[in-house]
Amino acid sequence: MTGEPTSTGRGRMENVWEYPRPPALQPVTRPVRIVFGGRIIAATEQAWRVLETSHPPVYYLPPDAFTGCTLEPAPGRSLCEWKGVARYWTIAAGAHRAERAAWSYPDPTPAFEPLRDHLAVYAGMMDQCFVGDEAVTPQPGGFYGGWVTSDLVGPFKGAPGTMGW
Template identity: 80%
Template sequence: MENVWNYPRPPALEPVALRVRIDFAGRTIAATDAAYRVLETSHPPVYYLPWAAFTGCALEPAPGRSFCEWKGEARYWTIRAGDRAAERAAWGYPDPAPAFADIRDHLAVYAGAMDRCFVGDEAVTPQPGGFYGGWITRDLKGPFKGGPGTMDW
């Protein structure tokens, strides 16, 4: 078991040893063996997939930006596949801070906006709330930031 309260602050970046897959609109829209995950205290990991993994969908720039004190400025993307669209469902750091340079040209995706997301053969559970984008797997121990009453943790 990994306890998210043992994750570091500032966050750590590490490669993922398992295949990561995203299904949306009845198809696989992204799959890779070259994902990274960001580990931050109290959060389930956020998975970043290379742009090249997104072959089953269209990615369109979405309005708005946000700023992470560790990674830098994030930009958002709408995912379109078939007749479905998930507005602002993906984000990435086009010019990340040096410690996160490996996630340049990568995107993270809100699991709750997709049909299913997988790490290895396991379907993930989205992090609670709508702000953070962590993916919960059965080997994680919380509690997890994001649900009601946890924004000030």
Template identity: 80%
Template sequence: MENVWDYPRPPALEPVAKSVRIDFAGRTIAATGAAFRVLETSHPPVYYLPREAFTGCALEPAPGGSFCEWKGAARYWSIRVGDRVAERAAWSYPDPSPAFAAIRDHLAVYAGAMDRCFVDDEAVTPQPGGFYGGWITSDLQGPFKGGPGSMGW
């Protein structure tokens, strides 16, 4: 069992030894055994998949951006499969800080915007709230930042 309160701040980046899969619009749009995850105190891990893992969809640049004090400037992506679009459902760091250079050309996806996301064959639960993009698996203990009353944590 991993407790998210044992994760570091500043966050850590580590390769994932498990398969990661994303399903949207009735199909698998991304799958890889070469993902990374970011571990930050109070947050479930955020999974970053290599761009080339996204073979079952179109990635379209989306408006806006954000800034992470650890990773740098993020850009957003919409995910399209036919007529179905998940607006601003993914983000990436085109020029990440040196500590996060390994996730250049990788994308993270909001699990709640997809049909289902999986780590190995376990369907994940999206991190609460609309801002953070962590994926909750059965081997994690919280409480998790993102729910009501947790913004000041």
């Protein structure tokens, strides 16, 4: 299930309708960083991305990337048929808080073992998220956590009328 790294963001377009189902897991070849409360709260060159049909990629950062904030366990769980049971996290940076802004898989399915304890973050709840030097756009809707970059072709699941896709 783990694919080769790609060079997206450097001239190659990806159509999310060509992403596989079940999803693929790929290491990210560009730095990833997250800004919240006016400061960089996470940065890494060791991220993973999950590619699933009709969705922009979801980026997962290792826990040690989160040095500029506090991660607090948040209530609730959810189940992904591919990755397993997710737990949620509140992100706090100074006086700023984003409730249930991140999620992780403490015991992922074998195919997604590299994601163990890595965190994905809802870009729309942060000041900005970056892949390389590009600021991402949050996936439409409030349910999914994909990050839209300029090298993606949609339409993307999450916009009104797409929940049945």
